[in-house]
Amino acid sequence: MMTQDEFVHARQGEWAELRALLDAQRVLHKLAPAHVSRAAALYRAVCRDLMRAQAAGYGPDVIVLLDGLAGRAHNALYDAPPYRLRAVWELLSAEFPRTLRRHARFFALGVALFVLPGVLGFAGAYRSRAFALRILPESSVEQLEESYATGFAGRNGDVDAGMAGFYVFNNVGIAFRCFATGVLFGVGSAFFLVYNGLVIGAVAGLVTAAGHGKNLLTFTCTHGAFELTAIVISATAGMVMGYALVETGGLTRTGSLRAKGRDVATLVLGAACMLLVAAVLEGFWSPSAAPAHVKWGTAILAYLFVATYLARAGRASASAPGPSVRTPVHASIQASRQDSSKVAPPRERRA
Amino acid sequence: MLRCCGVRVALDNTVEVETPELVRFRYRIAGPVRRALAYLVDLLIRVAVLAVLAILLSLAGLAGSGSMKGIMLLAAFVLEWGYYVGFETTGDGRTPGKRALALRVVKEGGFPIGFLDSVLRNLVRGADFLPVGYALGLVVMAADGRFRRLGDRVAGTLVIIEEEARVVAPLVLRPPPTAEELAAFPQRPPLTAWERETLELFLRRADLTEGRREELALTAAPVFAQRMSMWFKDPVRFLGLLHHRATSQTAAASPPVRPQLGAGRLV
Numbered sequence: 036m037m038t039q040d041e042f043v044h045a046r047q048g049e050w051a052e053l054r055a056l057l058d059a060q061r062v063l064h065k066l067a068p069a070h071v072s073r074a075a076a077l078y079r080a081v082c083r084d085l086m087r088a089q090a091a092g093y094g095p096d097v098i099v100l101l102d103g104l105a106g107r108a109h110n111a112l113y114d115a116p117p118y119r120l121r122a123v124w125e126l127l128s129a130e131f132p133r134t135l136r137r138h139a140r141f142f143a144l145g146v147a148l149f150v151l152p153g154v155l156g157f158a159g160a161y162r163s164r165a166f167a168l169r170i171l172p173e174s175s176v177e178q179l180e181e182s183y184a185t186g187f188a189g190r191n192g193d194v195d196a197g198m199a200g201f202y203v204f205n206n207v208g209i210a211f212r213c214f215a216t217g218v219l220f221g222v223g224s225a226f227f228l229v230y231n232g233l234v235i236g237a238v239a240g241l242v243t244a245a246g247h248g249k250n251l252l253t254f255t256c257t258h259g260a261f262e263l264t265a266i267v268i269s270a271t272a273g274m275v276m277g278y279a280l281v282e283t284g285g286l287t288r289t290g291s292l293r294a295k296g297r298d299v300a301t302l303v304l305g306a307a308c309m310l311l312v313a314a315v316l317e318g319f320w321s322p323s324a325a326p327a328h329v330k331w332g333t334a335i336l337a338y339l340f341v342a343t344y345l346a347r348a349g350r351a352s353a354s355a356p357g358p359s360v361r362t363p364v365h366a367s368i369q370a371s372r373q374d375s376s377k378v379a380p381p382r383e384r385r386a
Numbered sequence: 387m388l389r390c391c392g393v394r395v396a397l398d399n400t401v402e403v404e405t406p407e408l409v410r411f412r413y414r415i416a417g418p419v420r421r422a423l424a425y426l427v428d429l430l431i432r433v434a435v436l437a438v439l440a441i442l443l444s445l446a447g448l449a450g451s452g453s454m455k456g457i458m459l460l461a462a463f464v465l466e467w468g469y470y471v472g473f474e475t476t477g478d479g480r481t482p483g484k485r486a487l488a489l490r491v492v493k494e495g496g497f498p499i500g501f502l503d504s505v506l507r508n509l510v511r512g513a514d515f516l517p518v519g520y521a522l523g524l525v526v527m528a529a530d531g532r533f534r535r536l537g538d539r540v541a542g543t544l545v546i547i548e549e550e551a552r553v554v555a556p557l558v559l560r561p562p563p564t565a566e567e568l569a570a571f572p573q574r575p576p577l578t579a580w581e582r583e584t585l586e587l588f589l590r591r592a593d594l595t596e597g598r599r600e601e602l603a604l605t606a607a608p609v610f611a612q613r614m615s616m617w618f619k620d621p622v623r624f625l626g627l628l629h630h631r632a633t634s635q636t637a638a639a640s641p642p643v644r645p646q647l648g649a650g651r652l653v
Binding site: 113199 | 497510
């Protein structure tokens with residue numbers, strides 16, 4: 036049997052060689068072919084050394100060194116699957132709406148948790164200013180009444196750019212927090228939905244009572260289609276996550292949470308993209324000087340687009356006729372769609 | 387990990403990973419303090435980037451304008467939500483702060499993390515932060531054997547310490563053991579690998595006072611003495627000799643490498 040010193044002396048040359056290869060490139064497949072096979076051989080050798088050192092009871096320093104080296108090499112050998120731009124397109128064109136439809140119940144619950152307090156807030160604030168003051172701070176009430184009295188039409192472009200940045204920072208941040216707090220058994224998401232519904236309703240009620248309802252509606256109608264929907268969707272993702280903690284389906288709570296991870300991440304990323312669209316519209320289109328009926332028109336188009344997108348995109352029947360005319364890219368996307376529908380058991384009924 | 391009464395008990399902060407090659411290796415798990423320091427480094431970097439951007443925009447004559455406000459807020463948003471995902475996905479699970487403290491995020495199986503994993507663990511940051519200053523995340527970490535915060539649990543990730551280890555010089559016993567001291571021990575002392583490792587860790591500790599060292603040795607020495615039906619006067623010396631005997635008996639098979647620590651020199 037070798038002593039530790041002999042073992043280290045005999046093997047450390049190869050350890051240094053592997054370390055040098057790992058330092059040269061983060062992931063092995065970017066190395067030259069000869070180096071890749073050399074690195075793989077060295078990795079196996081290090082694994083063997085590690086087992087040998089453990090069995091022989093060599094000192095903790097040698098074991099720690101080999102543990103570290105084997106861990107690094109393992110990480111470099113098994114690189115994470117790359118995330119390409121195509122995947123982003125697939126996510127937006129099919130996977131996101133499809134995932135949302137799979138969790139339609141939670142989406143419906145989210146809409147209810149948002150709209151009902153919204154209606155309540157609107158009715159209350161419309162009837163009494165005191166009610167609005169209990170929900171909103173007094174300073175912001177005065178500011179709101181003032182700003183909507185004049186309207187936004189023809190705000191200059193510089194202010195628009197500033198506000199667009201604010202909308203991204205604020206609204207997407209709200210949506211993300213709405214999602215994240217869902218990990219607390221869904222309570223956080225539900226709370227933020229009710230809270231935001233109430234506040235938005237109260238603002239609308241207050242401004243309408245002051246007689247500036249038209250200013251507010253023409254301002255918010257277009258981007259609201261994207262923004263409000265996206266906030267409800269991110270809360271939906273939070274509630275899916277919270278429910279996974281309750282209904283574990285026989286897994287551990289953490290395991291159940293992780294099983295929903297992909298769905299949840301897809302929903303949040305989709306919502307984030309919708310919010311970016313909303314922020315651009317809210318910054319540049321909503322405050323523009325376009326006449327009211329044009330804004331109403333775009334709002335209707337926006338709602339139709341969002342509804343059609345969420346209800347229809349990614350359905351297999353939409354691309355069923357005439358597969359011969361499709362380009363190869365479409366065909367391969369279709370193939371991957373069919374794969375994913377095989378993997379996911381709860382298939383859509385109207386596929 | 388220690389085997390105790392047939393059950394595996396986590397004694398130190400390591401986690402074992404079994405690879406497809408059926409090899410097991412261990413990762414050291416990073417604790418809250420080290421991760422908090424990495425967070426602070428990242429925070430300072432993000433603040434510095436914003437400050438530099440603000441200065442540049444002011445120099446470009448945009449000071450106080452709406453465009454500047456818009457760009458700053460957009461940058462703040464990207465830094466708040468995109469900084470971690472960007473660095474962890476492209477930088478092999480490490481942000482600059484993690485790199486500075488030799489940390490890395492990996493999947494639970496020891497694999498590198500992907501884009502969606504990183505998105506999940508960093509968005510759930512918002513919940514870990516609640517109510518202030520990552521209080522909830524800290525409580526959840528403390529309750530978990532592998533120091534996972536909520537985000538780590540959702541994404542199935544771990545934060546590990548990745549430091550370069552070195553082979554240390556062999557342990558030397560001072561004064562050198564005499565032949566009769568060693569002769570009192572059995573040829574092959576009945577020690578398990580874990581016990582030998584524990585002895586080595588104890589003997590290498592330099593930060594103990596004499597009294598404390600003896601106190602600690604007294605807790606372990608009687609166990610071994612009883613096992614081998616021996617007596618001892620100085621518990622520290624006894625453990626040192628025991629370790630020496632246990633490790634050098636493997637050397638007996640290959641005499642040329644190790645110099646003889648025998649009676650010859652004492653004469």
